[in-house]
Amino acid sequence: MLHYAVVFLVIALIAAVFGFGGIAAGAVEIAKILFFIFAIMAIVSFVVGLIRRG
Template sequence: MLGWSLLFFIFALIAGVLGFTGIAGTAVGIAKILFFVFLVLLVISALASALRGRPPV
């Protein structure tokens, strides 16, 4: 999922440079959402791993 957010971020940068501001704004919004979803899943995974007595990955 982090790869997808980076892909949309790069797409937004390219679109912004080329002048497609509407597309760039949409891509940035998608990248932000995917990044925060990734962070939430990472925290949940770390907490679940800690509760089972295993070190976090």
């Protein structure tokens, strides 16, 4: 999941360099959403691991 967030971030940076504002904005939004989903899943996984261990 984090891999896809990084891929969309790179796409956004390349599009911004070449002046494609709409594509860059869309790719940044997708990267943000994927990053937050990844962060939430990582936190949930960490908490579940602590509960199972204890």
